[in-house]
Each structure stands twice: as structure tokens, then as C-alpha cells.
Amino acid sequence: MRLTVLGTGYLGATHAACMAELGHEVLGVDVDAAKLAKLQAGEVPFYEPGLEEIVQRNLSAGRLRFTSSYQEAADFADVHFLAVGTPQKRGEYAADLTHVDSVIDSLAPLISKPTVIFGKSTVPVGTAERLGALVRERSPARVHVEVAWNPEFLREGYAVRDTLMPDRIVIGVGSATSDRVERAAREVYASQLAEDCPFMVTDLATAELVKVSANAFLATKISFINAIAEVCEAAGADVRLLAEAIGYDDRIGKKFLKAGIGFGGGCLPKDIRAFMARAGELGADEALTFLREVDNINVRRRTKTVEIVRQMCGSILGTRVAVLGAAFKPDSDDVRDSPALNIAGQLQLQGAAVAVYDPKAIENSKRIFPTLDYQASIDDACRNADVVLVLTEWEEFTTVDPGHLMDVVRTPRIIDGRNCLDQQRWMDVGWTYRGLGISIGERA
Incomplete structure (x- = not known):
């Protein structure tokens, strides 16, 4: 098929490259000339394992290219994927749909043939219906243009796999042209469907709610175990063993039950806030009041970690702190709402040398x-440190030799912000170890 992907940020560039990898002819569209130039040269402007190789391979094969022309996009294909960002509004919880509306404003007047626009961006429920009416009003093709919703379920660090081998495909359709939209979706995703990937057709509102509901559930699960971690610390229990024990119950499961400094990134924090805002607009605000506490617990983990530094070192002022990890998760360069970077910033503002x-x-x-002291290696960051914080679960950090670092730091204290280290291994060589939600480790 011939497809366009409107927006070439994290979601759009990944979707465009992977659709080309499946054999489709794909045109990526963006208004950012610098970003387009990089992509057309085979350079991905963010880090995602395996993506750059796919972009380069499909550029060479002629199945993928990029443009800033919406006219070219309208002429090129009759199936478009809308994949622009929906950040949190400044000073509000609600989602900012400026980029979504801009795409529709630019594309709609140029559509002159039967067309399907699949929205992939995470949007407030009701957006698809509004955009559908708008595009039919402004397009010369009018009733022959359908806006459907195909939510994304990408995990940063696994986005290529999640696109090529999704665990489900959801398509939200309007009742009038649902057969035509479903046929187009089945053709786009034919290879995944041939592998028995679950395929669900829903109404528009349900499809829009699927992604935010999934993110709200995951955020709640993370904040739940972090709340239990606070109780474990007060009671002298070990949240790691507790999580393992309750995780054996298949109604609960072990995934997302790892206590630590909390979640961040470009999705979970802003999505649960936008979900609360939209529920309020719909008159269902009481249904999601629990998400406020989910958000509060998450933010509290950051200040809790700063307090642990104060407890271990006696004072933050003048303390030399090594922070290992700035991205919100491993295998990503995304620092949006990163708890690791936030903790580093808080420590510096309170007088630490970070x-x-x-x-x-x-x-x-x-x-x-920009004022933090960024280093090029673990050793450089840890040199003469009074305390080391592991705040992102990179394999490079989980496998580092604690014996070697003993000769690098000034004082062997380690705070395991992700409970990802082998506590005994560190204590055996003389480190004072502190995890989150576990008894305070004593120096061996």
C-alpha cells in the first residue's frame, strides 16, 4: 500500500519506518526541515534500538522517504496516519491538541479522493469525532473522508518490536463507513494479522479511551507498589520479596511491581493528567480522583530519594553526588519528566555537587x-563521590564491578533507586547499600 505518516517525532518516525519494513510505500510528513533532513539522510534524531537500521534499509530500498509538502501527501496516498505529539498544556492538566488540529487544517482542504485518516496520537475522548466532522467539512471529498482511531501501544526501548509484532491492534470507527475503514486497516496490518495478532474493531470513543486507560492502570500499579514500599520501610519489611510473593497471583502478575523512584517519560505522567481533565469536562471527574493520588505518590518518590541522600550523608550541602542515569528508563534518551534528572536537579539546588x-x-x-556536571563514564561521574545513586536501570550500571568503584569514590555509599542491584554483592565488598522499600543495609 501507499501510506503517509503525518508527524515524524518518536511515534511517527517509528511507525513510518516499520510500515516500510512491512513492504508498504511510506511518505513521512513534517514541518520541521532539520528533522526531515536528518531522517532523509538515514539519521534518527532520538535513540531507539534498531530503528536507525530500519530507516536506512528502507530509504535504500525506495520504500521510505520524507517531505514537508501536505499537497504531496494528499496526492501520494489515500491512507494517512496522524502521529503528532499531544503534550500537556502549560499550566493545565489537559492535552494540547495544537499539532493535531494543525495537521487536519493543512491536509483536509487538499483531499479530493476517498481517504481514511487513522489517528495514532493519544487524544482526549471525543477528538476523533470532532476531527471527522472538521475534515469532511473542509475537504473537497467531503463524505468520502473518514477519521478512524488506531491507538499506539509502544514501549520506549521496544518500539520497533511493538510496531512490527504488536500484542493487539485496535481500530475505532464511525458507523457510517466502518466496512471501508476496517478493510483498509486489515490491508495495512495484513502481515501481523497473518500471525494471529488480536484485531479489535470498536467505536471511536472506546478506541480513544483504550490507550489512556492502559496507561492509567500501569501508572496505578507502579504507584501502588511504591506506596507499599513506604509501608515496608516503616515496618522493616522488604518490598522486593513482598512484590514477588503477590506477583505469583496471576490476577496480579509481577510486571510493573518494582518499587523505585517512580515513572516518567512522555506518556504516563501527561496521559493520566489529561485523562483526569477530560473526565472532568465530561462530568465524570469523581471516577478518576484516585489518579491524583497515583500522581502524588509518584512525585513523592523523588523527594523521598533526596531525603535518603540527606539521611545517609548527614547533609546535602557540599556533598559530592554521582548520579548514574538521566533517561526515564533504559534503552532510551528520553528525559521528559524523568525522575532521575529531577532528583539530580533537586540535589544540586539544595547545594550538592552533582x-x-x-x-x-x-x-x-x-x-x-545545563548546570549539572555531565561526565563521559561511570568512573568519571563517581570519582571522589560521597554517595552514588543508580536512577536508571541501564545494564551498564547493573553489571558494574562494585569492587572497582571502591577505589574511585571517596565514601562507598550506594542508593539503588530502581532496586536493580545485587545488594549482597555490594555489601560484601564494603559498600553501605540503601534500596527503596527495604530495610536499611548495613556496611558489611
């Missing part, structure tokens, strides 16, 4: 916290 190392996220971190 050195930060991350394998991929340094450049993005510098744009947010």
Missing part, C-alpha cells in the same frame, strides 16, 4: 539542566 552519567541521554539532559 555529577551525572547516562549512556544516551546526556545531550537531552543538558537542554533541561
Whole structure:
């Protein structure tokens, strides 16, 4: 098929490249000339394992290219994927749909043939219906243009796999042209459907709610175990063993039951806030009041970690702190709402000398916290440190030799913000270890 992907940020570039990998002819569309130039040269402007190779392979094969022309997009294909960002509005919880509306304003007047626009962006419920009416009003094709919704379920670090081998495909349709939309979707995703990927056709509102509901559930599960971690610390229990024990119950499961410094990134924090805002607009605000506490627990984990530094070191002022990790999760350079970077910034603002190392996220971190001391290696960040914080679960950090670092730091204290280290291994060589939600480790 011939497809366009409107927007070439994290979601759009990934979707465009992977659709080309499936054999479709794909045109990526964006208004950012610098971003387009990079992509057309085979460079991905963010880190996602395996994506750059796919972009380069499909550029060479002629199945993928990029443009800034909406006229070219309208002429090129009759199936379009809308994949622009929906950030949180400044000073509000609600989602900012400026980019979504801009795409429709640019494309709709140019559509002159039967067309399907599949929305992939995470939007407030009701957006698809509004955009459908808008595009039919402005397009010369009018009733022959359908806006459907095909939510994305990408995990950063696994986005290529999640696109090529999704665990489900959801298509939200309007009743009038549902057969035509479903046929188009089945053709786009024919290879995945041939592998028995679950395929669900819903109404528009349900499809829009699926993604935010999934994110709200995951955020709730993370904040639940972090709340239990606070109780474990007060009671002298071990949240790691507790999580393992309750995780054996298949109604609960072990995934997302790892206590730590909390969630971040470009999806979970802003999506649960936008979900609350939209529920309020619909008159269902009481249904989601629990998400406020989910958000509060998550933010509290950051200040809790700062307090642990104060407890371990006696004072933050003048303390040399090594922070290992700036991205909100491993295998990503995304520092949006990153708890790791937020903790580093809080420590510096309270008078600590903070050195930060991350394998991929340094450049993005510098744009947010330019005054932190960024280093090029674990050893450089830890040199003469009074305390080391592991705040992102990179394999480079979980496998580092604690014996080697003993000779690098000034004082062997480690705070395991992700409960990802082998506590006994560190204590055996003389480190004072502190995890989150577990008894305070004593120096061996």
C-alpha cells in the first residue's frame, strides 16, 4: 500500500519506518526541515534500538522517504496516519491538541479522493469525532473522508518490536463507513494479522479511551507498589520479596511491581493528567480522583530519594553526588519528566555537587539542566563521590564491578533507586547499600 505518516517525532518516525519494513510505500510528513533532513539522510534524531537500521534499509530500498509538502501527501496516498505529539498544556492538566488540529487544517482542504485518516496520537475522548466532522467539512471529498482511531501501544526501548509484532491492534470507527475503514486497516496490518495478532474493531470513543486507560492502570500499579514500599520501610519489611510473593497471583502478575523512584517519560505522567481533565469536562471527574493520588505518590518518590541522600550523608550541602542515569528508563534518551534528572536537579539546588552519567541521554539532559556536571563514564561521574545513586536501570550500571568503584569514590555509599542491584554483592565488598522499600543495609 501507499501510506503517509503525518508527524515524524518518536511515534511517527517509528511507525513510518516499520510500515516500510512491512513492504508498504511510506511518505513521512513534517514541518520541521532539520528533522526531515536528518531522517532523509538515514539519521534518527532520538535513540531507539534498531530503528536507525530500519530507516536506512528502507530509504535504500525506495520504500521510505520524507517531505514537508501536505499537497504531496494528499496526492501520494489515500491512507494517512496522524502521529503528532499531544503534550500537556502549560499550566493545565489537559492535552494540547495544537499539532493535531494543525495537521487536519493543512491536509483536509487538499483531499479530493476517498481517504481514511487513522489517528495514532493519544487524544482526549471525543477528538476523533470532532476531527471527522472538521475534515469532511473542509475537504473537497467531503463524505468520502473518514477519521478512524488506531491507538499506539509502544514501549520506549521496544518500539520497533511493538510496531512490527504488536500484542493487539485496535481500530475505532464511525458507523457510517466502518466496512471501508476496517478493510483498509486489515490491508495495512495484513502481515501481523497473518500471525494471529488480536484485531479489535470498536467505536471511536472506546478506541480513544483504550490507550489512556492502559496507561492509567500501569501508572496505578507502579504507584501502588511504591506506596507499599513506604509501608515496608516503616515496618522493616522488604518490598522486593513482598512484590514477588503477590506477583505469583496471576490476577496480579509481577510486571510493573518494582518499587523505585517512580515513572516518567512522555506518556504516563501527561496521559493520566489529561485523562483526569477530560473526565472532568465530561462530568465524570469523581471516577478518576484516585489518579491524583497515583500522581502524588509518584512525585513523592523523588523527594523521598533526596531525603535518603540527606539521611545517609548527614547533609546535602557540599556533598559530592554521582548520579548514574538521566533517561526515564533504559534503552532510551528520553528525559521528559524523568525522575532521575529531577532528583539530580533537586540535589544540586539544595547545594550538592552533582555529577551525572547516562549512556544516551546526556545531550537531552543538558537542554533541561545545563548546570549539572555531565561526565563521559561511570568512573568519571563517581570519582571522589560521597554517595552514588543508580536512577536508571541501564545494564551498564547493573553489571558494574562494585569492587572497582571502591577505589574511585571517596565514601562507598550506594542508593539503588530502581532496586536493580545485587545488594549482597555490594555489601560484601564494603559498600553501605540503601534500596527503596527495604530495610536499611548495613556496611558489611
